Amino acid sequence: MMNNTLNDNIHSHVAHHEDDGKASFGFWLYIMSDCILFGMIFAVYGVLHTETFGGPSGREIFNMPYVLVETFILLISSFTYGLAMLDVHAYKKNRAMIWLLVTFLLGLSFVILEVNEFVHLVNEGNGWQRSAFLASFFTLVGTHGLHVTVGLVWMINLMAQVIKYGLTVTTIKKLSCLSLFWHFLDIVWIFVFTTVYLMGVM
Amino acid sequence: MMHQSETRTNGHGSLTSYIIGFILSILFTVAAYAAVVYHLFDNHAVVVSFIVGLAILQLLVQLIFFLHLTSSSGPNWNLQSFIFTVIIVGILVGGNIWIMISLGYNMTM
Numbered sequence: 113m114m115n116n117t118l119n120d121n122i123h124s125h126v127a128h129h130e131d132d133g134k135a136s137f138g139f140w141l142y143i144m145s146d147c148i149l150f151g152m153i154f155a156v157y158g159v160l161h162t163e164t165f166g167g168p169s170g171r172e173i174f175n176m177p178y179v180l181v182e183t184f185i186l187l188i189s190s191f192t193y194g195l196a197m198l199d200v201h202a203y204k205k206n207r208a209m210i211w212l213l214v215t216f217l218l219g220l221s222f223v224i225l226e227v228n229e230f231v232h233l234v235n236e237g238n239g240w241q242r243s244a245f246l247a248s249f250f251t252l253v254g255t256h257g258l259h260v261t262v263g264l265v266w267m268i269n270l271m272a273q274v275i276k277y278g279l280t281v282t283t284i285k286k287l288s289c290l291s292l293f294w295h296f297l298d299i300v301w302i303f304v305f306t307t308v309y310l311m312g313v314m
Numbered sequence: 315m316m317h318q319s320e321t322r323t324n325g326h327g328s329l330t331s332y333i334i335g336f337i338l339s340i341l342f343t344v345a346a347y348a349a350v351v352y353h354l355f356d357n358h359a360v361v362v363s364f365i366v367g368l369a370i371l372q373l374l375v376q377l378i379f380f381l382h383l384t385s386s387s388g389p390n391w392n393l394q395s396f397i398f399t400v401i402i403v404g405i406l407v408g409g410n411i412w413i414m415i416s417l418g419y420n421m422t423m
Contacts (some may be wrong), residue, residue, distance in 0.1 A: 144399040151403035155410040176351050180343075187339055194332040196378055201326050295380045299373055305343070306369040308372050310350045314363060 139289040143296050149257070150300050154307065157252045161312070163244035170245075170312025173238055175229075179309045182225050183301065186260075189218035191299035197291050205279050212271050215294070219264050226257045249308065256304055259297055266290055327382050335379025342372040 161170070196211035230250070233239060240250040270290060273283050346365040348354060355361045377383040383393055 131327040141395060144395050147399050148403055148406065151407045152410070155407040158407070158411050159414040170398050176347070178348055180347055183343055183347075184340075187336070187343065190376070190380060191332060195329075197326070198329060200334070230381065236376075292381065295376060298380075299376050302343075302372050302376070306346060306365050310346060310363065310365050314350055314358065 121282070136288050136292065139292055143292055146259075146296070150252075150303075153252045153255055154303065157248040157308065160244040160248040161308075165243035165245075167243040168279055170249075170308070173233060173236075174309050174313050176193045176309065176313060178225070178229070179305065183305050185218050185222045186298050186301050189215045189222070190295050192218065193291055193294045197287065200279060200287055201285055203279055205274065208279070209271060209274060212274075214268060214273070216264060216267050219260055219267070219294075223257060223261055223264065223311060226253070228243075230254070252308065253304060256297065256300055259293075259300075263290065263293055263297060266293070269270055327379070331379045333380070335375050337370050338375045338379070341367045342375070 192211050192215045196208050196215060199205075199208035199211060230253075233246075238246055240247045267290060270283065270286055273286070277283055346368040349361055349364050355364065377396075383396060384390075385393060
């Protein structure tokens with residue numbers, strides 16, 4: 113004779129996997145369209161990054177150790193979101209919430225560091241109006257930063273929903289979508305780090 | 315527990331996969347950073363190929379170990395739509411840069 117918790121576990125396990133993955137696949141298709149968007153912004157940066165118009169080039173304005181720290185922060189946050197999802201799928205709600213909180217704080221640190229970088233550039237007179245290089249830089253890095261910020265707002269929302277409703281089929285579905293989004297943002301950053309910052313200081 | 319042993323086959327991943335992915339990503343990031351910032355190579359073209367190669371490797375690592383985008387689990391629509399997107403982005407980005415370079419060449423000579 114099965115006790116109730118075993119029954120509930122099996123039921124929610126089945127219910128969890130009966131979500132036929134439509135929401136995730138649909139969201140993945142959105143991510144694919146976002147790839148095209150970022151691809152185009154990269155293309156514009158590729159064309160314009162040499163047009164410094166008498167203003168500074170990347171070498172003069174990029175602080176590499178600072179950027180490396182940003183890169184590690186975002187990478188670690190992608191890892192911690194993975195850890196959160198492992199706990200989500202094991203229905204360990206409290207552990208999952210802790211990892212989500214850690215991910216959020218890391219993401220927030222990334223955004224703060226980036227905003228700080230932007231504010232410094234603008235205050236030095238190297239804002240997006242200074243040259244085509246800077247315009248395309250702010251557009252590319254800024255669009256990525258905006259995506260991260262939206263992800264953070266979404267994350268807080270989902271954490272509140274998990275507190276209120278627990279790990280249900282619905283909240284797990286949403287957390288899976290955010291997981292795709294968050295990992296995708298770190299992947300885009302790999303290319304920002306490489307083509308903008310590393311190639312910029314060579 | 316039954317649930318844990320199934321995680322590999324339903325696209326959720328395991329702790330091992332995240333740890334491997336994380337460590338590899340750190341290594342690739344540090345290698346690319348060191349190659350540029352500490353001038354590990356003399357030849358410009360070598361450094362560029364190196365860091366671009368590392369970026370693509372890290373992309374693959376994160377796709378496989380964080381996003382679980384593998385060729386297993388039947389007709390994989392996630393993988394197919396990703397490949398399609400890569401082709402489209404390749405045409406768009408490559409085409410744009412080709413056009414702009416040609417324009418620059420043809421209009422300034």
